[in-house]
Amino acid sequence: MDKGEQGRKFLAMSDYDLAHEQLTRDLFYQKVPPEQAEQYVCTALKIGADVAKACPSKDIYELCADNNIRVEKLSAKGKYFGVRMRAEIHMSDEETKILLYWQSIEDITQSLQDFFPDDQRMSLDTILKMHLAHEFFHYIEQRDSMRVNEMLPKVVTFSFLGFKRRATILTLSEVAAHSFSKELLQLPHYPYLYDKLYALSL
Numbered sequence: 063m064d065k066g067e068q069g070r071k072f073l074a075m076s077d078y079d080l081a082h083e084q085l086t087r088d089l090f091y092q093k094v095p096p097e098q099a100e101q102y103v104c105t106a107l108k109i110g111a112d113v114a115k116a117c118p119s120k121d122i123y124e125l126c127a128d129n130n131i132r133v134e135k136l137s138a139k140g141k142y143f144g145v146r147m148r149a150e151i152h153m154s155d156e157e158t159k160i161l162l163y164w165q166s167i168e169d170i171t172q173s174l175q176d177f178f179p180d181d182q183r184m185s186l187d188t189i190l191k192m193h194l195a196h197e198f199f200h201y202i203e204q205r206d207s208m209r210v211n212e213m214l215p216k217v218v219t220f221s222f223l224g225f226k227r228r229a230t231i232l233t234l235s236e237v238a239a240h241s242f243s244k245e246l247l248q249l250p251h252y253p254y255l256y257d258k259l260y261a262l263s264l
């Protein structure tokens with residue numbers, strides 16, 4: 063299958079399918095009871111969308127400003143253990159700031175052009191806002207003590223002689239953040255699609 067054909071296949075995936083695939087990448091996905099996976103995905107998608115609907119503004123820059131979040135655009139490419147990063151949030155008692163790695167965001171914007179007809183292309187500004195909104199959601203999780211991974215049942219990661227170790231599924235927080243970003247900005251696609259298309263272009 064060539065890249066164009068593969069890309070069209072990705073474009074045909076529903077939000078649910080994309081979010082579900084994203085969940086399968088979680089370290090503990092194998093520990094999720096199969097009958098629970100759908101509920102995990104649907105709940106995380108709904109939480110993200112509901113939080114977006116409840117936001118007093120749909121303007122992500124305004125939301126950041128109103129919450130005293132500093133937005134910093136860095137020209138460097140973000141790197142974290144060799145994994146390319148495009149945005150990250152730093153929260154401390156003194157300040158909250160969202161870093162946007164300009165070069166990485168430009169890279170993905172450029173790569174996505176190939177997969178969309180001219181009239182459906184995503185602008186650099188939209189891609190920037192998408193990343194900003196995603197990080198802003200993590201801020202809300204912290205501010206309102208509503209971490210999505212903690213709102214859903216933990217999974218048993220280890221079991222021995224009646225002793226059970228449990229963990230939360232961190233990816234659920236990522237699913238909710240993507241869903242928030244899509245709803246707030248009224249994006250045409252669930253953002254994980256863009257990661258898949260970008261990976262295809264490399």
Ligand SMILES: [Zn+2]
Binds near residue numbers: 239
């Ligand atoms: Zn995230």
